[in-house]
Structure formats: C-alpha cells, structure tokens
Amino acid sequence: MSHRYRLYPSPGQEPGLGRHCADARFVWNLALEQANCWRAGRGSTPGPAERQRQLAEARAGTFLAEGSSSVxxxxxxxxxxxxxxWWGKTHRRPRWRKQGQDEGFCIRDITVKQVNRRWAEVGVPKVGMVRFRLSRPMPTTFGMARVKLDPSGRWHVSFAAAQDPVVRTPTGSAAGIDRGVATTLAISDGTMLRAPSCPKLASRVVRLDQQLARQRRGSKRRAKTKRARARAHARIADxxxxWVEKTSTRLVFDHDVIVLEDLRVTNMxxxxxxxxxxxxxxxxxPNGAAAKAGLNRAIQRSNWSVFARRLEDKATAGGGTVLFVDPRYTSQQCRRCGHTAPENRESQAVFRCVACGYANHADSNAAENILARGLVLAPTPGHGASPRKRAARRSPPRAAARTSETDAA
Ligand SMILES: [Zn+2]
Structure with a gap:
C-alpha cells in the first residue's frame, strides 16, 4: 500500500530527475544481466554486499560518478x-527496464516539508526540494519514497505506508463475489457491478493507434501522438x-466477511x-490466439488482483475478513442441489440446472457458491451478527449455507 502524490518538478529540476531514472534503470539492467549470465555449475551470482562493492568500483571514473550513489x-x-x-513465487522474474516505460527511482532518506495546506516538498538527492500536491494527508509514518514518470509525462511520488485505519461498524453480513469479464463483480445478494469501460477514451486510443501506424518512426509527430495515446491510457487507468477504490471501500463497509475465488490471475x-x-x-x-489475447485484455482491464488486494487491505484494517476459496466448478455447480455439469450453463448469462431445474443468473449462482464455500471454512467468530439481521437475509435454497453462516457469525 502506498500514498501517491502528483509531483511538480520545476523545468530546472526535471533533467536531474530524468538522470536519476536513467541511472537506476542502467544499474538495474546491469544486475539483471549478471543474473542472466548464471549457468549451472558456475557458482552463485554475487550477493547484495558484493554487488554494492562492485557498484562503488564501477562508479570510480565513469559517468555513474556524476549521479547520486544512493539512487x-x-x-x-x-x-x-x-x-x-520471484524466488518466493509471488511475482514474475524481473525484466529489462525500458526507456520511456520504466522510468523511476527510489529515495531512501526522506525529508518532507509541508509548504502550506496544499503543497509539500520532498528532498531528492542532487536535485533539491521538489514540490508535490497534497491531495490527501501525508501518512504519519512511512518507509521509502518512489519517484516515477509515467509515459504520459506525469511525475508522481509515492510513500510506502500502512493502510489507513478503516472505521466501520459490524453489519453481520457476509458476501461471496464472483469476478468475471462480462460482469466485473457479481455479488451473492444479486448485485452486479461493472467496471467503467470509458468508451470515448477507448475509441480515442484506437484512433491514435491508427494514426501512429501511419507516422514515420522517429518523427516529431509520431512522438506527439504517442504522448497523446499515453495520456488517454492514463486517464482510463485512473x-x-x-472505481476499484470506491467499490472495495463500499463492500468492506457493507460486509463483515467477503469470500473471493482464489484465482491465479498471472496464470490465467x-x-x-x-x-x-x-x-x-x-x-x-489456428490456436485462438487473438481471442485469448482479447480475453486477457478484458481480464487485465477488470483489475481482478488489484481489487482483491485492496479489499484485503481495507477489510483487515477495519476488522473484517476476506476469504479465498477453491474456484473449481463454481460456475457449473447448482446452488440448490449441488449437481455439477457444464450443461448447467445454458449460456454465458443463464444458469439452469439439468437435474433440478433451478435457474438463476450464472454469475449470481457462482457468487452464491463462492459464499457457501467460504462459510464452510468457518471464519473467526465474533463479527457480531444480530439475530434480526441474520433472519432478514434471504433465499431458502441457501438454508444449508445459512446454518454454517450462523455458526460462523
Ligand atoms: Zn440443481
């Protein structure tokens, strides 16, 4: 979790920041090259201390000496x-950092000075104090700062800090959430939430892509189109x-227990x-590559993993629980009788059980399955569900699930 602010370097400071980005990228790529050179039987690659010593040696008499050693x-x-x-299997293997794409560096010893209610300054080595907009209060304690330049030309500074405490009152409610492509989030109470698709900006990106394809490589106009496209992309991402922030906050306020599928999004x-x-x-x-690429884009667009992470952060900070359950056959299993078959899915949206005839929206059925699986895991007791609220919750087919839910709550 980090607190991010828009950074506004003066025209005189910008080259200094750019220089740090280039140095950090260069050093990163050198380290990656060193790691890539490893072969079986060659002994281990240099450890962190040895590498720092090599860096000090490389700095002597080369262009690196002009840059900041701490960066x-x-x-x-x-x-x-x-x-x-990567070894811990939580992330992919580090990749080459590219100019114009991976522009950023870290500052370790941070000095922050508030200028007024709206502005503050952060100390950057060899550059001095750089202004940033205080769009939210500064965290009380923070680790290091990361400065980044996005492809649309905006600078940001983010401070690693713990999630702010979330003050919520227990509601006694539990929800299962099915993350999908057609419907971004289907909640077990029947609500369907869709991430914004930004059609105007998306068609602008398409138009700019076409323009880009006609322009000569290395031309000034091409660079201008590229920046415009990056700006459109940035606005869509923002x-x-x-949407993810607002939706996750609302869900955490509404439910004590939230159950999600344990999806390996990177594998998907x-x-x-x-x-x-x-x-x-x-x-x-033909292997369906184009269709798969389209599905991949849709999955990435839906921000599944970011959503899960933010939900977990906020729930933990507010005394709630997020559970992850086995995702297998949640969309093929009948909520009423448990019959599991691909034929149960009449279409993308319609679920109709071939054994008992139970019909529902396919995503709602899946969300209810997810909730039931989560409640079997029996979350920690003490989420103060009042009997009235429990009775108010709905749907007879979930009688079995409700019993375990009652035990849990
Ligand atoms: Zn059935």
Whole structure:
C-alpha cells in the first residue's frame, strides 16, 4: 500500500530527475544481466554486499560518478527484492527496464516539508526540494519514497505506508463475489457491478493507434501522438483505479466477511500455445490466439488482483475478513442441489440446472457458491451478527449455507 502524490518538478529540476531514472534503470539492467549470465555449475551470482562493492568500483571514473550513489544503490536493493519475490513465487522474474516505460527511482532518506495546506516538498538527492500536491494527508509514518514518470509525462511520488485505519461498524453480513469479464463483480445478494469501460477514451486510443501506424518512426509527430495515446491510457487507468477504490471501500463497509475465488490471475492471462500443423512442418494451425489475447485484455482491464488486494487491505484494517476459496466448478455447480455439469450453463448469462431445474443468473449462482464455500471454512467468530439481521437475509435454497453462516457469525 502506498500514498501517491502528483509531483511538480520545476523545468530546472526535471533533467536531474530524468538522470536519476536513467541511472537506476542502467544499474538495474546491469544486475539483471549478471543474473542472466548464471549457468549451472558456475557458482552463485554475487550477493547484495558484493554487488554494492562492485557498484562503488564501477562508479570510480565513469559517468555513474556524476549521479547520486544512493539512487544507484537503491536500484540494486530494488532488484534484490524483485529477485526474492520471484524466488518466493509471488511475482514474475524481473525484466529489462525500458526507456520511456520504466522510468523511476527510489529515495531512501526522506525529508518532507509541508509548504502550506496544499503543497509539500520532498528532498531528492542532487536535485533539491521538489514540490508535490497534497491531495490527501501525508501518512504519519512511512518507509521509502518512489519517484516515477509515467509515459504520459506525469511525475508522481509515492510513500510506502500502512493502510489507513478503516472505521466501520459490524453489519453481520457476509458476501461471496464472483469476478468475471462480462460482469466485473457479481455479488451473492444479486448485485452486479461493472467496471467503467470509458468508451470515448477507448475509441480515442484506437484512433491514435491508427494514426501512429501511419507516422514515420522517429518523427516529431509520431512522438506527439504517442504522448497523446499515453495520456488517454492514463486517464482510463485512473478511472478504473478510482472505481476499484470506491467499490472495495463500499463492500468492506457493507460486509463483515467477503469470500473471493482464489484465482491465479498471472496464470490465467498466459498466451495461447502455438499449435503445430502435423501435415506441414514449420506451419501452424489456428490456436485462438487473438481471442485469448482479447480475453486477457478484458481480464487485465477488470483489475481482478488489484481489487482483491485492496479489499484485503481495507477489510483487515477495519476488522473484517476476506476469504479465498477453491474456484473449481463454481460456475457449473447448482446452488440448490449441488449437481455439477457444464450443461448447467445454458449460456454465458443463464444458469439452469439439468437435474433440478433451478435457474438463476450464472454469475449470481457462482457468487452464491463462492459464499457457501467460504462459510464452510468457518471464519473467526465474533463479527457480531444480530439475530434480526441474520433472519432478514434471504433465499431458502441457501438454508444449508445459512446454518454454517450462523455458526460462523
Ligand atoms: Zn440443481
């Protein structure tokens, strides 16, 4: 969790920040190259201390000496953390950092000075105090700061800090949530929530893409179109992020227990495997790559993992619980009789059980299954459900699930 603010460097400060970005990227890529050179039987790659020593050596007499040593050292620590995350199987392997795409660096010893109610300044090595807009209060305690330049040309500074406490009163309610593509979130109480699709901005991106395809590489107009496209993308991302924040806050306020499917989103957005043609060596059969790419985009657009993470952060900070359950067959299982078959899905939206005839919206049925599975896990007691509220909750088919829910609450 981090607190992010828009940074407004003066025209004189911007080259200094750009320089730090370039240094951090260079050092990161060197470390990655070193890691890539490892082969079996060659002994281990240099550890963090050895690498810092190598950096000090490399700084002597090269262009790196003009940059900030703390920014460069921090890039190495950043890389070590990324490698550790990869070994820990929570993240992908660190990748090359590209100019214009991965522009950023970390500051370790932070000085922050509030200028007035709206503005504050953060100290950047070799650059001085840089202004940022206090769009929200500063966290009381924070770790290091990260400065970033996004492709649309905006600078941001974010401070690593704990989630602000969420003050909520227990409602005694539990909800299962099915994350999908057609409906972003289907809640077990029947609510359907859809992430904003920003049609105007999306069609602007398409138009700019077409324009870009006609323009000469390296031309000034092409660069201008690229910036415009990055701005449109940034606005879409802002809009979706805003939706995720608001929706997750509301859900945490409404429910003591929230159950989600334990989805491995990174595994779900893999590319379609190429299908070799057995009759023509070297040729390939249609493998649905375009359709899969479209689905992947839709999944990424829905911000599934960000949503789950924010929900967990906020629920934990407010005394609620988020549970993750096995996602298998939640969309094929009948909520009333438990019959599980692909034929139960009449269409993308309609669920009709072939055994007992129970019909519902497919996503609502899945959300109810998810809730039931979560309640079997029996979350920690003490979420103060009042008997009245429990009785007010609905749907006879969930009688079995309700009993366990009552035990849980
Ligand atoms: Zn059934």
């Amino acid at each position: 460069q050292q921090q890039a190495l620590r950043d890389f070590d953390r990324a490698m550790a995350n 809009c979706r992020r805003d 957005v893999r590319r379609a495997k190429p299908k070799a043609d057995p009759e023509q060596p070297g040729a390939f059969l």
